[in-house]
Amino acid sequence: MSFLVLIPLLPLLGFLINGIGFRRIPKNLVGIIGSAGPVAAFALSVYAFISFQAQGSAPIHVHLFDWITVGTLNIPFAFQIDQLSLLMLLIITGVGSLIHIYSVGYMHHDEGFGKFFAFLNLFLFFMLLLVMGSNFVIMFIGWEGVGLCSYLLIGFWNKNTNYNNAARKAFIMNRIGDLGYLLGIFLIIQQFGAVEYAVVFEKAATMAVDSPAIVAITMLLFVGAMGKSAQIPLYTWLPDAMAGPTPVSALIHAATMVTAGIYMVIRSNVFYSLAPDTLDLIAIVGLATALLGASIGLFQNDIKKVLAYSTVSQLGYMFLGLGVMAYSPSFFHVMTHAFFKALLFLGAGSVIHAMSDEQDIRKMGGLRHKLPVTFATFVVATIAISGIPPFSGFFSKDDILANVYQHSKIMWGLGVLGSVMTSFYMFRLLFLTFFGTFRGTKQQEHHLHESPLSMTLPLVVLAVLSAVGGFLNVPEALFGSMKLSGFMAPLYELAAKANPVAFAHQHLSHTQEYVLMGVSVGAALLAALGAYVVFVVKKSVPAADGQETGLQKLVYNKYYVDEAYDAIFVKSMRTASDLAYSFGEFMIDLVVNGTGKVVKNAAAKLRLLQNGATSFYVFMMVLGITVIMLWNFWIK
């Protein structure tokens, strides 16, 4: 299986060629080189998937070389290919290829075309490393690497200061999460003396449920996931990250990188299954993020911002699922979300492209006539994300919510509330953009056009996947056979042995499942209807900036969380650094220079004793002798 090495290597090659030669290589060739790597990697991933199943689905370990050996610790550079990494490979290279092809059209007029493809290829390389690595250190290398690419691509148009701020914010916020991850690795090394998944999990499985080390490790790793997967409190970078070109938002900030946290938790499911307290925390954070993101999404007017908060919210659902140990359903949602959210972003890109870089939905409207393909695919994605059957989002979200229901009915209720909001903001977006009459300038209207084939083709492919992707894992209540869950089941065998109680829960009866489905689908449909009434029938358009009132204003301004972070963390950091420099350094130098001055002044005074006058020396000598005599006779 040594061809597996080629999967990350091909995009790396693309990066090197385009990165070094982007000024000399003609544009058409750049696009071909840039896209060829991912497409070939996808073909290899499919081949790997097939041969993996043919081999009887045992994890494949590919040892490349020993990276570092220090003391008793050995960190090999090796890949582990199993169900989880294969599925991730397919998503990353598959969706990645589509987005590369799309970018050929989307970025065609950009002067940084070659640089863009180089960065995008580099991102794929690190993302593949992240999911293929066989130990926590390789995962961390990928983890930080995708952070770098995210930084480079968010700030891709680096002439704009706001974009640069967004890029920097993303990197630093991710770094804060990475600290948690790093400390988690340190604890793992200390506890198990290794970083290889196989070794670590084997040992971890013998530990007791709720043992402090495991709880600490899971918590620290989850801090890393909060950063990368934009969960409360480290989520504010993701909406800002929309400053990057739209294909970047689709690939990195929707389909792949932001799901790294979910990948990590499923990868470490042995740890998490042994730490119910951490799981509870994850469920609460996930649910809160899902609701927060959805609520902010209700009032955003920037097409990409709506989608960004929607991503935050959907990631919250995935963590909610993880928190109730619904690992496979969460991953199922990662997959369907990759399809429909990538589609939504690419669709938004197509709209922005047509609208001459306008992103405000208040200035759109009626686009369905001019952009039929974009419109049709956008509708599919909207239905999918809103959880309306038979499109993919319904199956994955329903799967998560059914598991949540068994865990806690209140959480389920809040989860449904979130999906109501999801349905509302998504249909609001759809109606404001594609229905009604055009609200932009004459110039924009004149320029409106459907995107070229390189852009619409990926839209169509993703639309098909969003439509039928759900059938990968149809529940038994709907006469399915849970194929995906069955495929992923071997991943949890070790965890189930370590903590059998956690895995032994009863299944819902089919009647219960029908009721749950009915409620959530009904609620989503009602929300869609509500949006239709408000934005199509009544033709209302959101207020202009600064005219929001009350609660709406609070939500529109994202609950002022950014401002609060700025005041609490950024300001205090600045204050601390100013204090260190102006006070700390001043005090130290005061002592240093003070010592110097004292010595200098003392020397200046003492120098006067050496005045060269013999009589003075004789006088001092006599004085000295007298003092010594007095000391000896009288005082002593």
Add this chain to the structure above:
Amino acid sequence: MNLLSLLIFLPLFGAALVLFLPASQTKYFKWITLGFCAVELLAAAVVYHYFDLSNPSFQFVEQTDWITLSLGSLGAVSIDYLLGIDGISLPLVLLTGVVMLVGAVSSWQITSRQRAYFSLYLLLTASIMGCFLALDFFLFFLFFEFMLLPMYFLIGLWGGPRREYAAIKFFLYTLLGSVLILVVMIALYLSAFDPYSSLNAQTIVHTFDLRYLADGHNYLPNSLLNGLSAHQIMGLDARLFLFLVLFAGFAIKLPVVPFHTWLPDAHVEAPTPVSVVLAGVLLKIGGYGFIRIAYNIFPDAAAEYATLLGILGMVSIVYGGFNALAQSDLKKMIAYSSVSHMGFVLLGVASLTPEGLNGAVYQMVSHGVLSAMLFVVTGVLYDRTQNRQIEAYRGLAKPMPAYTTLTAICFFASLGLPGFSGFVGELFTLMGGFQSEFMPKWIATASTLGIVLAAAYFLWTLQRMFFGPLWTQKGVESLLADLTPREKIMLLPLAALTLVLGLFPHFIFDITSATITEFLKKFSLN
């Protein structure tokens, strides 16, 4: 002549050559310096080639009686010309070879008093090499002191506007460090003896041989520093006290907060090549001194004070980071980032774990490469506009794309991005601190704040200077030409080196591992 002696005498010979050539040959001085530095690096590479990686003890040992004085009833004193190299010094010798060569290329723009400059530069090279190779404490001290002289003049004569203040501050600070080291040297002299010569000579032969000093058996019974005697100085056990004194001596060099304030001043005033050498290798002598001398001679005290030293490392990391964030002068920002990055060295050393110590040596090499690169980067801009203020520029990416790319690589490598050397150094020193049985975990945990700070100050600087629309404070846009071939010759190999070291860290770890495993046997929890 032995290879190690060659490493020391080759640059000395070069210095003499520059000194005695007639003034009409001035134009060749830089070429001579460059040539000697290149041969020096080659010689270091030859040492590496013949070095036995599995052997933990000193290799290429070279010993000649130098001074032997009979002091009658007090015994005799023997000072040897004693050189040797092991897994701890070899990486630093190689680093010195690289950095001095880069410094030589960077010295190209020195136009005034070339004879003095280049002979001092070669003299400095010789003394640095001597520090890393000497195994006799006296000889080490000699080289250590000898570095001061060229350094003082290189800053004081070729430096910026406040060069005199900076040079004298550097000189006095370091001299204070030397005095502290000297005090301990005298105490050691009084306490330790050479077991073999003493046996033969029927009298006590005092020694400065670091190999003997490291062995507790070679201390006179009831002498000041014998582990079993109960001498006290200022209420502290004599060994503990003198360890602290020795530590402080090297802490000034590293530098450790609060002994660091000479460094930003020295860097700001020093010409680019001197900054390159100062950050690239001189600071490493502090870290090397900890391991080779302080820890080697006082393992008991090092274990005792591990927590204190770890905290000092942490404070350097965090405090240095905060200070870097506050700077408006690019060079000063980098100087403070050096303080922060050298804090990782102290943390790693203090941890007394294989991860920590290997990581510390690695971090020294990595920082040597990266800081050399950072100061060259600063020099590039300063050469063009004589202005290093971060706020004076915006959007440099436009006129200087190659410069921007290399700066970005350098910044990301410095902030510890995986793939580059900075990451491995920080990872292992932090891991060492975290695993250490000698210090509590919160120290390493708090130190991780340093890597967030590094991301903050490097990225903020990158954004402020290189991104956005092009703008300069004094309208010097026309001066902003992209990298010249000479600058590329310096920056590209350094960038390649940090990448290679980051991808294949075992290149360093293979050298250090055996020696450090042996070294750590001296330390145990009591």
